[in-house]
Amino acid sequence: MASAMKTTASPRYGPGAPQRAALLNKPAAAVVTNGSRLAGVEMAPPDPILGVSEAFKASKDPNKLNLGVGAYRTEELQPLVLEVVKKAEQKMLAAGYNKEYLPIEGLDAFRQATVQLLLGSDSAAVKEGRVAVLQALSGTGSLRVGAAFIARFMKGTTVYISNPTWGNHRNIFGDEGVEWKYYRYFDPDTVGLDFKGMVEDLTAAPDGSIVLLHGCAHNPTGVDPTPQQWQEIADLCKAKGHMPFFDVAYQGFATGDLDKDAFAPRLFVDNGLEVMVAQSYSKNLGLYGERVGALNVVLSDADAAKSVLSQLKRLARAIWSNPPTHGARIAAEVVGDADMFELWKSEMAGMAGRIAKVRGELQAALESRCPDRDWSFITKQIGMFSFTGMTPQQVDNMTNKHAVFMTRDGRISLAGLSSSKVAYLADAIVDSVRNH
Ligand SMILES: Cc1ncc(COP(=O)(O)O)c(C=O)c1O
Structure with missing residues (x-):
């Protein structure tokens, strides 16, 4: 990708080349006057987390699962706007506010x-x-x-x-x-x-x-x-x-x-x-x-x-x-607002509870498929993520064969998992850790 962006044809040199070379930290001979001043800028590597979401969006696999980014999803795997947020926005609208x-x-x-x-x-x-x-x-x-x-x-x-x-x-x-x-x-x-x-x-x-x-x-x-x-x-x-x-x-x-x-x-x-x-x-x-x-x-x-x-x-x-x-x-x-604060706390407990539930379900599904391994870490770890210990090769298999998108360090976001997808994910993990 990076080399494709650089101009290589018919190099011509002219005034300004040394300055541009200094800007790009390259020898003057490498700078082409009729190309872009920024032709030497190389592609930045994709972000290891948000790049996973981009790859997920591009996938056509009907079973695809995005466990890369740490963003909460409902059981239907949809983003959630909390009720308390909608209430606060309604209250703000009713009271009127400016955008100063x-x-x-x-x-x-x-x-x-x-x-x-x-x-x-x-x-x-x-x-x-x-x-x-x-x-x-x-x-x-x-x-x-x-x-x-x-x-x-x-x-x-x-x-x-x-x-x-x-x-x-x-x-x-x-x-x-x-x-x-x-x-x-x-x-x-x-x-x-x-x-x-x-x-x-x-x-x-x-x-x-x-x-x-x-x-x-x-x-x-x-x-x-x-x-x-x-x-x-x-x-x-x-x-x-x-x-x-x-x-x-x-x-x-x-x-x-x-x-x-x-x-x-x-x-x-x-x-x-x-x-x-x-x-x-x-x-x-x-x-x-x-x-x-x-x-x-x-x-x-x-x-x-x-x-x-x-x-x-x-x-x-x-x-x-x-x-x-x-x-x-x-x-x-x-x-x-005391009432809204209570509602927030209960919705937050609901999100944390759903994640804890799928943790338990995933652990049980893995234990039944692959009893020779210890999967207890899944419910010992807390928060949105599970650090599975999968190698980059195993992660590649998760993504390329099973369309499970996750970061290459082996992290999965349980906030992006639903109960209905637990069996699919467990099968993919077992295949990856057994065969790769
Ligand atoms: C450990 C940690 N710190 C900070 C952030 C920052 O997130 P944001 O900028 O959305 O608040 C994140 C988001 O995933 C995180 O996991």
Whole structure:
């Protein structure tokens, strides 16, 4: 693909070629004056997650199944708009609202709601004004502005990310020029947490490093530390002066309970640690395309929080200027109205419950077809995903032979599976692991 895009016929050289060569970082002789100035730009590789959705759309197979992207589907495998979201939108329409710009830091009602959801309604840090809260473009934008802050104000600090992790973490920090390194996280032998490896790596990291942690429902493994292990990680961060950076993309989606899923960031804040937290409402409120989220920086000092917020605003102003209004209003309405809040919680529990149900069904279907293997990891893992341990060759067989689309790291999104498709998927998995 890349070479097909480059002009190779009748090379002619002329004024401007050296400048263009410098731009493209290529020798002047390689630049053609009558071709595009950007002819040397190579095709970027397809995104490992969203590229799967594109391949799924292109497939004509009637049995095709998209287990790539982490987006919730109904039993009929259709996208879901929550009832509570429709209610909030109706209320907003009836009350009337405008489409004016929001302040750079975002909608006030949303900012108050989001930090309260994260840290709890009686959080001392919130009461004491020690949290800088910036509304941002969902989880990705929150992480990115956090990365930009690190690049500008914590120069030279390395961010430690789990191996494996959500693929975009590498892009987000790498594109901001922030150095990142892996810490061990997953043990393929136990299909569980490599806690010893994680502690060793974070202990060996230079003091004052940044540690990216998934708040709950680790993506892609579905394996979280226990409460005791979280406490040990908090102690380690404190002893080493590490700053945790939580990625909270699944609050309420792991267990169906917002408070339980906020256990880890709340524990760290209660332990006196300064933390950064990126929040997303894509999954728990189903607002994927609305891009609703926030970056929270919890500090030990209210003046520092004010300065940090001013700098986050400075960064956001030059990226998106001010955040989108619609989704933030929905989230603020839902959290601010007791009845809607209850409805949201029950719908969230319903989504988490459907995923737990298909987990159980898939495990049972695999156990009956292939009893010589241990499939218990499927119900031990939590959240949207199951990390199956399938090799890239086995994944290729899943896709090419069975039209089951999934990422090549062996991750499947159970949010994209229905009870009626469990048998089909189990047959495909057994064929792939037995024969490839
Ligand atoms: C771990 C993790 N972080 C962040 C995100 C960001 O998603 P969004 O930008 O839609 O909030 C995702 C989405 O899949 C995720 O899995």
